[in-house]
Structures are given as structure tokens and as C-alpha cells.
Amino acid sequence: MIESTWERYRDHLRDIAKLVAAEALLEWDARTKMPARNGEYRGEQAGLLAGIIHQRRTAPEVGEWLDELRDAEIEDDALRAMVGELDRRFRKDSRVPGALVAETTRVTSVGQHAWVEARRNDDFAAFQPHLENIIRLKREYAEAVGYEQNIYDALLDDYEPRQSTAVVAEALAGLRAALVPLVSAITECDRTPDRSILTRHYPEAGQRELGRAAAAAIGFDFDRGRLDETHHPFCTTIGPHDVRLTTRYDEQFLPSSLFGTLHEAGHGIYEQGLPAEWFGLPLGSYASLGVHESQSRLWENLVGRSRAFWEHFYSLAQNTFPQALGDVSLDAFHFAINDVKPSLIRVEADEVTYNLHIIIRFELEQALLCGDLAVADAPGAWRDKYESYLGITPPNDAVGVLQDVHWSAGLIGYFPTYSLGNLYSAQLFAAAERSLGNLADMFRAGEFTPLREWLQEQIYRHGQRYPAAQLVEQACGEPLSHHALIAYLRNRFSALGFDLPPE
Ligand code: ZN
DSSP: OHHHHHHHHHHHHHHHHHHHHHHHHHHHHHHOOOOOHHHHHHHHHHHHHHHHHHHHHHOOHHHHHHHHHHSSSSOOOHHHHHHHHHHHHHHHHHHHHHHHHHHHHHHHHHHHHHHHHHHHHHHHHHHHHHHHHHHHHHHHHHHHHOOOSOHHHHHHHHTTTTHHHHHHHHHHHHHHHHHHHHHHHHHHSOOOOGGGGGGGOOHHHHHHHHHHHHHHHTTGGGEEEEEOSSSSOOEEEETTTEEEEEEOOOOOHHHHEEEEEHHHHHHHHHHHOGGGGGSSSGGGGGOHHHHHHHHHIIIIIIIIHHHHHHHHHHHHHHHHOOHHHHOOOHHHHHHOOOOTOOOGGGGGGTTTTTHHHHHHHHHHHHHHHSSSSOOOGHHHHHHHHHIEEESOOOOOSSSTTTSSGGGGGGGOSHHHHHHHHHHHHHHHHHHHHHHHHHHHHHTTTTTTHHHHOOOHTTTTGGGTOHHHHHHHHHHHHOOOOHHHHHHHHHHHHHHHTTTOOOO
């Protein structure tokens, strides 16, 4: 009885996954290959498909199946975890009134257009009423779905299931306290790399070859994936054996495609490592956005910007770009790819300052949500925080409070997942090293498989079997903390010759 209920529900979810994969393929195509003139028709197609998917997800029988399964004694642990997660999501979604969903869709759609205009004209006042509406609707959403302690918990849970705001706030406060003096020590030191090394001429064909070689070496499986070109790089999953990476080539700036490809390949390796037999079900899906980002950042930064990685790859890079890199030493190259400089724009920030950009947004959106900060005062609060954490002041709101699309799209609670990814990446890397021995020696020899297999065993194969925080804690033997990330950054930058203050 319960078995047949589960089988019907499972097949229903697998059918939804097929539709979602079709939706992803349409979206991938629109962002990589499609002639621009087809945009309107593609939009109609995607909208029709989204409607069909929504209908299936909210079909009345889903609630009936879950009612039966919720009360059943399920012996299999994995199955019980999966049903529990499906039930939790379903109940959360069903607490949101239809009118609120429709109103949020409308307000964020208008809000995004208003944001584009406001940013173009550096006119926060024009965006302010839209943001006020969005914050109000997000509060209503949080009240409708409910939360235990902090209103922000309800929003964070959409991206980082079952994580608590208090836990994240504590980790990020510790990170901020350690980062601010680290950033000022690095910037006050008069050691700067030769930045012009990376802006020489790097022909596109060579970038394509090097990026592909690096992605394959760290374990992205090109028999089950692709790498293509786009304007705003992303990684998407089209099926259990089809993961697509995208990148952008700038012949005058090597890092955007090189580290962008490693970043997306990290996301792709995680997707390829999820159990294919559970595709479209919680056991075959990523644990959280933070865990996803931990994989992209781990391969991009902890591996890809390490000296050992380049001891292995630098001769290939020099052979690929003899004009640009022929006269550049490995040391000079490695220093240049680890350049640190406080800047205004989050997406262009280096690895050390990046988390301060996130912490600012996390602090502001919590204050906006709970009413401690009025929307009208957000631009000033933004400037004050940039000044005190990063030592720079945005000259206008376009490069200040208006720079990101997230708030206009209603994505509140999303930003901290980027920093969780960075914290998790360093904790996982340190735990892998405790278990496998010196990883740098392996990288020097071009061996990345042991690290990937450790991650496969600890993270990828579990899908959503455990809540993200528990999954990472099990793998690392310690709860969320900023210590591993700070230790890693201090190591890297003292090895680069910086004089750092004692911790
Ligand atoms: Zn990412």
C-alpha cells in the first residue's frame, strides 16, 4: 500500500524532473546559441512549460500521497529522509496564499525593470518604492510560512534549508572581525604584483584549450557534459548525464575565463557526482546553495589559485601563450592571480575582500526585513559599511546599493549562501587534507582524483539525505566556523611575502 503510493509519487517526481530538464535546455539554448530575434517566442514557450510544471507540482494527489506517507512507518532511512524533505517543502509552499505568490511575481517583475533604469540613472529614489513593496511582501511571506526565532530564518531556508540565521550571523561576525585587519595589512603593505601580466593578449583558442584541460584534470567528465560560451557564465543540468558549463572569453584578461571555468567546473563536478539513479528526487539533488558554492570555490580558489596547482600547469600555460607568458616567472604569475585590492563591485572582488561584500549585504537585508533600517536609509548605511569594512566609499548608488539584481528580484536571504560556500570550502579542504595527507604534493604531480573522490564520498553521493549543515559537519568533524578560511588565507598570503598581524 505504502510502497505503491511511494512509487506513484516517485514516478510523478521523475516526470516533473523531465519537464524541468527541458526547461533548463531551453534556457541554456537561449543563453548560448539562440538568435536574439527568437526571444519573444522562446519566452512564451518557457512560460507555457513553467505553467505545466507548476500544475504538476501542486496537483491535488501530491497532498494525498504525502498525507499517507507522512503517517507511514518507513523503515528505509534514505527513503524516510527523502519523504521528510518532500513533505517539509510541500507544507512550507502550501502555507503561502496564492494571492501573495501572484503579487510577489508581479512586484518583482516590475521591480527588476525599475532597478535596471534606476541603476542606469543612479537614481535610488526611483527604485525605493519598489524595494519597499518587495520587503513588505517578503515579511508577509515569512509570517505566512512561519519561523522559530528570526523572521530572516524563513527566507534563508529557501536557499539553505534548515539553516539558522543566528548560526550564520555568528560565523560571519567572526569572519568579519578577522578579515578587516587582514585586508588592511595586505593593502598597507607595499607589495603589489605586476597586474599587467594578466591583461596581455591571450588568444581565445588558447584560453579554450587551457580551460578545458584544467576542467578535465580536476575531474569534470566531458563524456557527460559540455563547455560553451555565454555572456553571464553559469552551470546547468539537463539530465543525469548532461551537465553544461559556460564561460566568457576576454582576450585582454585571462582570469575571467580561466577561473570562471574552474568555478563552473566545480559546480559541474558536484552535479555529476550526485546519484544519477535518484535524478530529480531529493537524494539526487544538491544539499543547498552554500554547499554548491563550496564546490565551485574550492576548485577555483583553494585548488586553482594554489602554487602547487600552477607548478603542475604553468608550463602548459606558457606553451599555450608564449607571447604573453614566455618571459613571466611562475612566482610573478602566481602573485598576479592572487592580487588583493578592496573594490566597489562584488562580482569583481578578490577572494579575500569578497566576503566583506557579502557580510554588508547580509547585515543590511536583515535590518531591512526586521524594520531596524528604513529603505530610504539603505544607501547611506551601505556607504558607511563600505567605509568601515573595506576602507572605500562608493561615489554613487549605481556602484553602491544599486549594483546587484538580487533584491529587485525578491532574492532576500540568498547572499549569505555565497559566504557559507567560502567557509565550507575551506573547512572541507582542511578536512580532506587531514584525511588524505599533503594535497599540494598531489597537485604538483597533477593528481586531483584523491580530493575529488573524498568529496564524492563525503558530500556528492548523499544528495539531500542530510541537512546541509549536518552534512558538512559530518565530513569535517566540526560545526560551521570561520577559522579554516582565515587560516588558509593567512597561509597563502604569508607565503606570498605579506607581513600579517598576529591573529
Ligand atoms: Zn557559483
